[in-house]
Amino acid sequence: MHINKEEAFKELIESFLGGNPDAFVKIATLAHADILNIVYRYLGNLEDAKDALQEVLIKIHRNLQSFRSASRFSTWMYRIAVNTALDALRKRKSQICLKDRYLKDTKELSSQKENIEPYREMMIKSAIAQLPRRQKNVFILKHYQGLTIEEISNVLGCSASSVKTHLSRAALALRNKMEGKV
Amino acid sequence: MRCPSKKDWVLFYYQEKDSLPREILQNHLLSCLACRNDYAALSGFLSRVERKNIQISEFELDKIIATATKPAARPYEWIRRLKEQIAENLARAKPLIYKPQFIMITIVIAILAAIAPFTIYKPVRLAQEDIAEVEVELALDDNSNLDILSELLGPEDFNENYSGLSIA
Helix, strand or coil: CCHHHHHHHHHHHHHHHCCCCHHHHHHHHHHHHHHHHHHHHHHCCHHHHHHHHHHHHHHHHHHHHHCCCCCCHHHHHHHHHHHHHHHHHHHCCHHHHHHHHHHHHHHHHHCCCCCHHHHHHHHHHHHHHCCCHHHHHHHHHHHHCCCCHHHHHHHHCCCHHHHHHHHHHHHHHHHHHHCCCC | CCCCCHHHHHHHHCCCCCCCCHHHHHHHHHHCHHHHHHHHHHHHHHHHCCCCCCCCCHHHHHHHHHHHHCHHHCCCHHHHHHHHHHHHHHHHCCCHHHCHHHHHHHHHHHHHHHHHHHHHHHHHHHHHHHHHHHHHHHHHHHHHHHHHHHHHHCHHHHHHHHHHHCCC
């Protein structure tokens, strides 16, 4: 998250808390891409990701008054996005369904391997879905969102060394799983 | 130099610092073929993991934001409505004393409270009476046995030997 974006958030939040409801529309417009990308990586399909985005925005809208500007807005927002995505996974009997769906999809795709790009992407999605929760959290925030180790440790509430360990384990586990498959 | 760990190479790929400085790792890559191959495989794999951004149309975004900011769309709204309904119903409800169920239950409790002491102590009292009755019978049996003995022995011998056992 760029510093400029963070400052823009700060100004918009002040404006919203000052009684300008339109400021929230701007906050949502500015934040939606990051939120959508995170929840999509967890949920694996766009429809569920849109539902999760809506839920995240509802939570932000409802709790923005209790947000303390001592911490960064983006950190707070990422935390809500990760928790919402994990809740959504739990609700739909989570990873088992997701894995099954991916496996079903990959079976369909494996019959048409000439379409190699979607096949590989699907295999990677499946492999990420099978990662342990902490490794998946760290990998998504680092690889897809490009957060720093420190930012990830703030979002997930764990130490930087733990983030580093989970990141390396996730990357190596994914590589091992994908070896020979793509 | 010993080869860096796999964790070091993952962090090197993501340009994050760990125990080893970046320059040392870069120099090591130049000198160690095994690490160079390993890192090439790792970085090749990670660079192939797609990072394209997911996007939605402006129309969809507007719809989502409108729903998110609409008070009625908030979750837990139904809990608030339910609480209000319960409070309203309670306010309209008759006082408890006028309810027939309340009167019936009160009468039953009063009757039970009146009967309870007798029903509870009765079996105990009966048991004690039974014991007393048996004891009396046993005592009577003893007397009759002594009578028989005194008849068999004769009054003189009986008084001589068993005078202490005679029962008044």
